[in-house]
Amino acid sequence: MIKIGLLGLGTVGTGVYSILERHSENLKSKIGTGLQIEKILVRDIEKQRDIDIDGTLLTEKVEDVLENPEIDLVVELIGGEEPAYQYILQALKNGKSVVTANKLLIAKYGPELMKMAAEKGVSIYFEASVAGGIPIIRPLRESFAANKIERIFGILNGTTNYILTRMTKEGQELDIALKEAQRLGYAESDPSSDISGADAAYKIAILSSIAYETVIDIEDVHIEGIENIEIEDIEIARELGYVIKLLAISKFTSKGVDIRVHPAFIPVNHPLASVHDAYNAIYLHGDSVGDVMLYGQGAGRFPTASAVVADIIQAGKEIYHGSPDINGNIYKNNHGIMDISQVENSFYLRLQVKDKPGVLAKIAEVLGRNQVSLASVIQKHRQNPVVPIVLVTHQVKEEYLQKSIAEFKNIEEIVAVKNIIRVEEL
Amino acid sequence: MIKIGLLGLGTVGTGVYSILERHSENLKSKIGTGLQIEKILVRDIEKQRDIDIDGTLLTEKVEDVLENPEIDLVVELIGGEEPAYQYILQALKNGKSVVTANKLLIAKYGPELMKMAAEKGVSIYFEASVAGGIPIIRPLRESFAANKIERIFGILNGTTNYILTRMTKEGQELDIALKEAQRLGYAESDPSSDISGADAAYKIAILSSIAYETVIDIEDVHIEGIENIEIEDIEIARELGYVIKLLAISKFTSKGVDIRVHPAFIPVNHPLASVHDAYNAIYLHGDSVGDVMLYGQGAGRFPTASAVVADIIQAGKEIYHGSPDINGNIYKNNHGIMDISQVENSFYLRLQVKDKPGVLAKIAEVLGRNQVSLASVIQKHRQNPVVPIVLVTHQVKEEYLQKSIAEFKNIEEIVAVKNIIRVEEL
Numbered sequence: 001m002i003k004i005g006l007l008g009l010g011t012v013g014t015g016v017y018s019i020l021e022r023h024s025e026n027l028k029s030k031i032g033t034g035l036q037i038e039k040i041l042v043r044d045i046e047k048q049r050d051i052d053i054d055g056t057l058l059t060e061k062v063e064d065v066l067e068n069p070e071i072d073l074v075v076e077l078i079g080g081e082e083p084a085y086q087y088i089l090q091a092l093k094n095g096k097s098v099v100t101a102n103k104l105l106i107a108k109y110g111p112e113l114m115k116m117a118a119e120k121g122v123s124i125y126f127e128a129s130v131a132g133g134i135p136i137i138r139p140l141r142e143s144f145a146a147n148k149i150e151r152i153f154g155i156l157n158g159t160t161n162y163i164l165t166r167m168t169k170e171g172q173e174l175d176i177a178l179k180e181a182q183r184l185g186y187a188e189s190d191p192s193s194d195i196s197g198a199d200a201a202y203k204i205a206i207l208s209s210i211a212y213e214t215v216i217d218i219e220d221v222h223i224e225g226i227e228n229i230e231i232e233d234i235e236i237a238r239e240l241g242y243v244i245k246l247l248a249i250s251k252f253t254s255k256g257v258d259i260r261v262h263p264a265f266i267p268v269n270h271p272l273a274s275v276h277d278a279y280n281a282i283y284l285h286g287d288s289v290g291d292v293m294l295y296g297q298g299a300g301r302f303p304t305a306s307a308v309v310a311d312i313i314q315a316g317k318e319i320y321h322g323s324p325d326i327n328g329n330i331y332k333n334n335h336g337i338m339d340i341s342q343v344e345n346s347f348y349l350r351l352q353v354k355d356k357p358g359v360l361a362k363i364a365e366v367l368g369r370n371q372v373s374l375a376s377v378i379q380k381h382r383q384n385p386v387v388p389i390v391l392v393t394h395q396v397k398e399e400y401l402q403k404s405i406a407e408f409k410n411i412e413e414i415v416a417v418k419n420i421i422r423v424e425e426l
Numbered sequence: 427m428i429k430i431g432l433l434g435l436g437t438v439g440t441g442v443y444s445i446l447e448r449h450s451e452n453l454k455s456k457i458g459t460g461l462q463i464e465k466i467l468v469r470d471i472e473k474q475r476d477i478d479i480d481g482t483l484l485t486e487k488v489e490d491v492l493e494n495p496e497i498d499l500v501v502e503l504i505g506g507e508e509p510a511y512q513y514i515l516q517a518l519k520n521g522k523s524v525v526t527a528n529k530l531l532i533a534k535y536g537p538e539l540m541k542m543a544a545e546k547g548v549s550i551y552f553e554a555s556v557a558g559g560i561p562i563i564r565p566l567r568e569s570f571a572a573n574k575i576e577r578i579f580g581i582l583n584g585t586t587n588y589i590l591t592r593m594t595k596e597g598q599e600l601d602i603a604l605k606e607a608q609r610l611g612y613a614e615s616d617p618s619s620d621i622s623g624a625d626a627a628y629k630i631a632i633l634s635s636i637a638y639e640t641v642i643d644i645e646d647v648h649i650e651g652i653e654n655i656e657i658e659d660i661e662i663a664r665e666l667g668y669v670i671k672l673l674a675i676s677k678f679t680s681k682g683v684d685i686r687v688h689p690a691f692i693p694v695n696h697p698l699a700s701v702h703d704a705y706n707a708i709y710l711h712g713d714s715v716g717d718v719m720l721y722g723q724g725a726g727r728f729p730t731a732s733a734v735v736a737d738i739i740q741a742g743k744e745i746y747h748g749s750p751d752i753n754g755n756i757y758k759n760n761h762g763i764m765d766i767s768q769v770e771n772s773f774y775l776r777l778q779v780k781d782k783p784g785v786l787a788k789i790a791e792v793l794g795r796n797q798v799s800l801a802s803v804i805q806k807h808r809q810n811p812v813v814p815i816v817l818v819t820h821q822v823k824e825e826y827l828q829k830s831i832a833e834f835k836n837i838e839e840i841v842a843v844k845n846i847i848r849v850e851e852l
Contacts, residue, residue: 019572023574027571133712133718138565139561139564139569142561142564143553143565144561144732145736146731269700274697274700275697287728288445288559288728288729288735289559289723290723290726291722291723292559292561292720292721293720293722294720295721296718297715297716297717297718303714303716306573306714307715309571313568313571314568321749323748323749
C-alpha cells in the first residue's frame with residue numbers, strides 16, 4: 001500500500017481525489033499495490049466542498065503530512081512560490097517522493113529540488129507542470145531519449161490562446177475576449193501571468209531544461225505578452241497567410257539556447273495554427289524522430305489531474321518496486337541563453353504615418369542603412385491624414401531592427417509604431 | 427554493459443545501429459551503463475551496405491543471437507510473420523527481453539508472446555510497431571493510465587495518407603499518386619497491405635488492446651481500403667465541408683469494441699483533417715484527459731529507429747536495475763468486437779442514375795422503408811443520359827443501409843452504386 005499526502009484540495013486536488021477513488025481498482029492492478037490518501041492539507045477544514053470526502057482525512061496542519069512517517073508520497077497542488085517551495089523541500093528532506101503540478105517552482109528551483117531528491121534517494125515528478133493532460137515531460141525524457149532535440153515551439157497558455165482564437169474567429173477585441181475567458185473559467189480574475197507570457201515562459205523553461213539537459217535561468221528568458229495585439233494585426237496577418245499565436249520558442253544553437261515567449265505570425269497551414277480555443281500544443285523537432293506534435297487540454301480539473309495521477313502511478317511503481325526514478329539529472333549543463341538582440345527573425349511592423357509623399361522612402365532609407373531588408377510593404381490609401389503602413393522584413397538580427405525603430409523617432413511623418421511582431425516560419 | 431543482438435539490418439536496422447553509435451555517450455548516461463551491439467543477423471554477410479559496420483558483428487546464423495548467453499536483449503527488425511515469430515518466441519524462451527517494431531506479430535500473437543515473456547520474467551517492447559516515431563504505446567500505458575480511454579481515431583498509414591493528400595491537393599488520380607508515393611519511397615513495390623487497410627488494422631488492434639486491456643481478434647476487424655476512392659468523391663467531400671482520410675477507428679461500447687478501418691469523411695476543421703502527406707496521427711479521448719492528439723512521422727528509417735531506441739533504453743534500464751517491465755498484462759479481458767452491421771453511422775452514397783423523372787422518389791422510398799433518413803441530396807443536372815446523385819444519410823445502423831443498397835438492384839434507373847463512405851463527425 002502506497003500512502004499519499006495531498007497538499008491542497010482546490011480544482012486540481014479534487015480532480016486527483018476523485019480519479020483516485022473512481023479508478024482505484026484499475027490503479028491497484030497497474031501499480032501492483034493499492035494507493036491510499038492518508039492526509040489532505042486544506043486551509044479550512046469546515047469549508048463546503050463539491051465532493052464527498054471523509055472529514056478525518058483533512059488537516060490544517062502541514063506537519064500532519066510532511067512529518068507523517070506513514071506517508072510515502074507527497075502530492076503538492078497548492079501552486080505559487082511560498083509556502084509550496086518550503087513544503088516540497090521539507091517533504092524531500094524527510095525522504096518522501098513528490099509529485100507536483102507547480103511550474104513556477106520547477107522553473108525557478110528545479111536544480112535545488114532535484115539535488116535534494118537525489119541526496120535523499122527519492123524522486124520528484126512534474127508531468128502536470130507543463131501543458132496539463134498532454135504527455136510531454138515523460139516523452140521528452142523517455143520516448144525521445146534517442147534524439148538530440150533541436151527546437152520546440154509551444155502554445156502553452158490556454159487563456160491567451162482562447163483570447164487570440166476569439167479575436168481571430170469573431171473579431172472580438174482583446175478586452176471583450178478576456179472577459180469571456182474569465183466567464184468560462186479559462187482565465188483567472190487576475191490574468192496578468194497569462195497575458196504577459198510569464199506562465200508560458202515557466203513552461204518553455206522546463207521543457208528546455210529537459211530537452212537540452214541544461215539549467216535555464218528564467219530571468220534571462222525574453223518575454224512579451226499579447227497586450228498590444230489588435231484586431232488590425234490579426235486581419236493583416238490573415239491577408240498575408242498567417243495567424244497570430246502566443247508562441248513559446250526554444251532552439252538549441254551554438255550560441256546558447258534561443259528561448260523566448262512572444263506573439264508570433266505563424267503560417268496558417270502549419271499544424272500549430274489549427275490549435276484553437278484553450279487547447280495547448282507542443283511542436284518539436286528531434287534529429288531522429290523529425291517533427292512531432294502533441295496536442296490537448298493544457299489546463300482544467302481533470303486533464304491536469306490525469307497527468308498528476310500518471311505521475312502518482314509512476315511514483316507508486318517505483319516506490320513499490322524499490323527502484324527510484326532513473327532518468328538522471330536534467331541539469332547537467334549550463335548552455336546559457338542567447339540575448340534576444342542577437343536572434344535573427346523576420347518582423348512585421350505596423351506604423352501609423354502621415355500621408356505625405358516620400359515617407360516610405362525615408363523609412364526604407366533608415367531600414368536599409370541598418371541592414372534591414374524588406375520582404376513586403378502594404379500601404380492602404382485611405383482618405384485620412386494618418387494612414388497605416390505595414391512592413392514585413394527579411395531575416396535580420398533583432399538589434400538592427402531595434403536600432404531602426406529607435407531611428408524612426410527622427411522621421412517626423414511617423415506618428416506611431418503600433419506593433420512589432422516576429423514572424424516564425426516554423 | 428547491456429549486450430544487444432540485432433535481427434535484421436535493413437532500413438530501420440541501419441537507423442538503429444547509427445543512432446546507437448551516434449548517441450552512445452548520451453545513452454550510457456541515461457541508462458547508467460553502456461549498450462553494446464554483440465551480433466547482427468543478416469541474410470547476406472557480403473552485401474554492400476550504406477553504413478560503416480564492423481564485419482565481425484555480422485552473422486547469417488540466428489543461433490549466434492538467440493543462443494548467445496552474452497546477449498541480454500534481442501531487437502527484432504526483420505518484419506513479417508515468419509521466421510520473426512519463431513525468433514522472438516525463442517529469444518523470450520531463452521530469457522532475453524525483446525524489442526520489436528513488428529505490428530503484425532503483436533497484433534496476431536501479442537497474448538502468446540506476452541505470456542511467454544511473463545513466464546520467463548522478461549519483457550517485450552513494441553513502441554515502434556504503431557505510428558513510427560510518435561510516442562503512443564508508452565503514453566497509453568503510462569501517461570493515460572488514470573483514464574478510461576473511450577475512443578481512438580488514427581491516421582496510421584503514411585502511404586495511403588500521402589496518396590489521399592495528393593488526390594485532395596492536386597487532383598491526382600489514385601494510381602498516379604501511388605506511383606509518386608513509390609518513387610519517393612513512401613510505398614512498397616507491393617503496396618497492397620497499405621492500400622487495403624490491413625496495415626492500419628494491425629495498428630489500431632494493438633492500440634485497442636492496450637487502451638481497453640483486451641484481446642482483439644484481428645480477423646474480426648472490419649477493413650476497407652482506399653481502392654475505390656475517386657477524385658469525384660474528394661471533390662464532393664470538399665463541397666460538403668469534409669476531407670477523406672483512411673481512418674482507423676476504435677470505440678469502447680457496451681456492445682463490444684467498435685473497431686474498423688475504412689475511408690471516412692471527416693470535418694475539414696478537425697485537427698486530423700490537417701494531417702497531410704505521409705504523417706500519422708492518433709486522436710483519442712480519455713475520461714479525464716479529454717481529447718489528445720499525437721502527430722508525427724509514422725514510418726521511415728530514423729523516426730522508427732527513434733522509437734526502437736527509446737524501447738532499448740527502457741529495456742536497458744530495466745535489465746540494469748533488475749526491475750522488469752511493470753506495466754502488467756494488457757490482455758486481461760475479452761470484450762469482443764461489435765459486428766459492423768450493428769454499428770451506427772452516417773453515410774455518403776454516390777450513385778449513377780438514368781436522368782428520368784421519379785428516380786429520386788424510388789430511391790427515397792427504399793431508404794425510408796429501411797429506416798434510412800436523408801440529411802442531404804445533391805443532384806447535379808448535366809446534359810447526359812446518366813447523372814450522379816449524392817446522398818448523405820442521418821445516423822443509421824449499417825445493416826439497414828446495406829439492406830437498402832441490396833434493394834437498389836430492383837431500381838432499374840440506378841446504373842451503379844459508385845461509392846459508399848462513412849461520415850465520422852469525430
